[in-house]
Every structure is written in structure tokens, then in C-alpha cells.
Amino acid sequence: xxxxxxxxxxxxxxxxxxxxxxxxxxxxNGNTQSFAIIVEKYTPILYSLSYKMIGYSSExxxxxxxxxxxxxASLDKFKISSRFLPWIYTIAINYLRSYLKKRNKQRKIRLxxxxxxxxxxxxxxxxxxxxxxxxxxxxxxxxxxxLGRLRPEYRDVFLLxxxxxxxxxxxxxxxxxxEGTVKIHLHRAKKDLIKxxxxxxx
Numbered sequence: 001x002x003x004x005x006x007x008x009x010x011x012x013x014x015x016x017x018x019x020x021x022x023x024x025x026x027x028x029n030g031n032t033q034s035f036a037i038i039v040e041k042y043t044p045i046l047y048s049l050s051y052k053m054i055g056y057s058s059e060x061x062x063x064x065x066x067x068x069x070x071x072x073a074s075l076d077k078f079k080i081s082s083r084f085l086p087w088i089y090t091i092a093i094n095y096l097r098s099y100l101k102k103r104n105k106q107r108k109i110r111l112x113x114x115x116x117x118x119x120x121x122x123x124x125x126x127x128x129x130x131x132x133x134x135x136x137x138x139x140x141x142x143x144x145x146x147l148g149r150l151r152p153e154y155r156d157v158f159l160l161x162x163x164x165x166x167x168x169x170x171x172x173x174x175x176x177x178x179e180g181t182v183k184i185h186l187h188r189a190k191k192d193l194i195k196x197x198x199x200x201x202x
């Protein structure tokens with residue numbers, strides 16, 4: 001990618017961030033209609049995150065609405081000098097953790113009880129990267145099912161770092177854990193996912 005394209009992308013990102021910050025300020029000043037700009041921008045991101053953690057589209061839609069209510073109620077705590085994306089991810093992750101605990105005390109999601117006939121065969125695990133498996137449309141159900149079986153601390157790191165594309169530093173800040181721990185959890189998450197996704201009995 002040449003310098004002109006990189007410069008354009010950076011400028012677009014800055015413009016987008018400025019638009020969101022302006023919407024936040026307007027909302028805090030009493031123009032609550034400006035919050036719709038935030039909802040429009042981050043609904044796809046929060047839906048993607050919620051669906052991967054919960055596994056049901058209709059349920060994820062309801063959860064996203066609840067997350068936005070949390071965001072709106074906490075908006076006055078956001079520091080304008082900070083980046084908004086990590087902040088909203090923090091609220092989303094905390095809400096989803098609480099939601100999953102309430103829904104299933106045994107840390108299992110309902111996708112674990114899908115029919116065995118829906119299982120999908122995967123290539124040899126030694127040659128497969130878990131991120132690639134998640135990008136394969138035909139593997140989506142089995143991948144989310146495997147994600148639900150990960151230890152929560154591994155799952156959260158894998159979602160934010162590998163699937164949502166946040167930096168190690170951002171994941172560390174969102175989850176309030178050291179960067180070294182982020183790397184360890186990510187490594188273990190990948191190892192566990194490869195094992196589960198490659199298991200013919202899964």
C-alpha cells in the first residue's frame with residue numbers, strides 16, 4: 001500500500017473519530033438524537049462481538065440494545081481525549097460476561113446441544129490457523145460452538161485480538177490484564193480451538 005493510500009485512510013479514520021466525538025459531545029449537551037450516529041456506527045461491531053459470544057442472532061440483537069443503553073448511561077464518564085472504540089468494547093465485554101454468567105452458570109452456551117449431525121469436518125489441525133477457520137462460512141456454527149467451550153478469559157482475548165483486530169495494548173486495557181497475559185491467553189486459546197475444531201467427535 002503506497003503512502004498516498006495510507007494517508008487517505010488515516011485522514012478518513014481521523015474524520016470518522018472526530019464525527020463520533022462530536023456526536024458524544026452533542027449527546028452530553030442534551031441533543032440525544034446525536035446518539036443515533038454512535039448507534040449506527042457501532043451496531044455492526046457490537047453485533048459481531050455479541051453473536052460470537054452468544055451464538056444466537058436474535059439474542060445478540062437484544063443484547064446489543066442493552067449494551068447501547070449501558071453506553072448511553074455511562075457516556076458522561078468517557079474521556080474525550082481517549083479513543084472511543086476501546087471504551088465501548090470494555091462496556092460490551094463486561095455486559096456480555098455478566099449476561100453469559102446469568103444465562104448459564106456452567107459457562108456453557110446452548111450451541112453445545114446442537115445435533116451431532118451438524119458437526120463439520122476440518123483439515124489436519126497442524127496445518128490450520130483458527131482465524132482462517134472462523135472466516136470460513138461453512139465452519140461458522142462449529143467455530144462458534146468451539147468458542148463457547150473456551151475458558152472465558154481465553155475466549156475474550158481471542159475475540160478482541162484475533163477476530164476484532166484490536167492491538168495487544170488495547171485488549172490489555174479493555175480486560176484490565178497485563179499485555180504478557182494477553183499473549184499467553186491468545187496462544188492458549190488458539191491451541192485449544194485448533195484441538196476442538198480438528199476433533200472429529202466434536
